[in-house]
Amino acid sequence: VSGYFTAGSYERKGARRFIAERLIRLGIPLLVFDWILNPLAILPIVLIRSSSYARTTVKVAEGYYSSFHIGSGPLWFVETVLIFSAIYMIWRKIRGPVTIPEPADRGKVSHGQLLALAGILGAVSYLVRTWKPVGWCFEPMNLQLPFFPQYIAAFFLGTAAYRRGWMQGLSDDLGRVWLRVAIGLVALMAGMFITLGALKMDPNDFRGGWTWQSAFYSTWEQFTGVALSVGLLVWFRRKYNRQSPMAKAASDASYGAYVIHTPVIILIAVLLRGVSLHPLAKFVLLMAICVPVTFVLAHGLRKLPGVRKVL
Template identity: 35%
Template sequence: MSPASPSRLPWIDHLRTASIVLVVNMHACVTYSHVGDWYMMADPEPTLAAKVPFIIWQSMLQSFFMGLLFFLAAYFAAGSLARRGPGAFVRERLVRLGLPALLYMLVIHPFILLGLNPWDHDFGPPVAFYTRFVRSGEFLGESGPLWFAVALLLFCLGLAGWTKLRPMANVTSTPPPSGRLLLGCGLGIGLASFAIRLGQPIGTNVLNLQLCFFAQYIAWFLAGVHAARRGWLVPLAASSQARHAGWLALVGGPVVLLGLFVLGTKSAGIEAFFGGVHWQALGLAVWEQLTGLGLALGALALFSRHVNVETRPLRWLADRSFGVYVLHAPVLIALALLFRALPYHLYGLVALLTLTGLAVSYVLADLARRTPGLKSIL
């Protein structure tokens, strides 16, 4: 017997919206901070001292927001799979995830290269370039932010295949994981991340999939499926341990990271944190998973307690949030090019790019939802 599908909870949709807002902010930060990698890195590059707040902020975001999106997606994927069955579930996922990824690879990414071209690079005749781009298969590694849709599609296909081989048994609700179990899982994912980064350090990718972060993504996807089948998401979000973990990560996370950064750079370069047999890489991997777990638990507690409401503005934002995710890259690049004419103020430009990028992306997402052919996938 299949598990009952989880009911739609408004706060989960709003939490997903907030996570996507943070994705846009992350890419706005990278544009000006040069911490990380993005299509466009605006000049001038900040000093190391100016980068430190960005290192802390962006590391905090990276520690949890994409893993949380995988967790939330898996929570509802489990219910969808139970209702539809493996075959219909796969077909639906191919449309909802595969088509947006192809839209990005075949339309949006080439538009960024040929239309916006922030590097002023000579790509040659556009038709010849695009023909080579498609025929060579190069487009498969140019998913941009839609790597998330590609990875989520692969995870969903794996889940459907496993369910086909071993149908889900009837289960009853169970208590949420204990604090000790959560801590152990966080440490385990940290060690797994460190091991992966021995061969795939931070900054590397395979077809635009940054495998250095995938220990968390896979674990949190599986946790989302388990939460849906066992019914412990809502009790966990309402627990005091989720609130306490959130505050501990929010307050202690930056302090510990700053300490790691100061101590680690005294004996080695910043690259030692990215991977390899270095205590810095181990420290960052474990910090990342424990802090990310705490922040995710705190976000669950915050939204379930204070944003579990359904209003027209919040629903409007939630319904268009995935469209914003798909469309925000060319928007940020175009705006950053426009803002070159403004006086340089590092933090002011990041704030301006974040706010205007969100506004324009939401307008475009709304227009896309009114466009035949796009409404069903955005």
């Protein structure tokens, strides 16, 4: 989806305005999170075990900024989209203008194409994970490269989907079939987890290497990703292709909520640490508080001068 909207944004704005707005919308939140919000999120966890708040705060700051790397926490996604956007802009500058097909010329997406895509991604992911297993991270940029075959394909196929009208080529029947496939694959993995516990398999065998477990997990992951992407896109298009005023406000604030949610969740979790509840009940309570608080804060932030251009 991010690739789809990237292509549309480039077509409307041209290269210079496109990359300038990407640097504002993606680069500024990335830097603010890495330099300010992420250390603020870490601080409450450390302070609750400290007797000297001032000394501990200084120590946390020294440790954080001396080992600083870009793309901390959930903002790795923003970092990745920014990198992919720059690559897309360069490619478009080299390639030149493209033709957007008329509705009648837009291609239909077939089951065979989706099966081939998922199969190729599964094979490539498996091969990548024989080199770097799941969990390995390129530390300077906080990027988990074992997942990048899927990310690269999803983004750049999204840009192609905009140019070739593939979103409109996803039929309702196709979406229904692949949503069922996704549900079945999720159930299959649940069964595998039960089997894993019963047979006492080594979880590391699923993370990478020349093992059948890694091949299975890589293939399952890509087929599930393709199935969910297609199935949910079509399902939401059919069932929820409209917005109430509240949904519109939440949609407008969703990016801001994404950027700020980490410190909000951690702070509220720390404040609730004295509440004695079953872990699942406490999770539900935390979610019930954090979701509205995060969206209200994001909505308020967007009312500040200049913030709407960023969030």
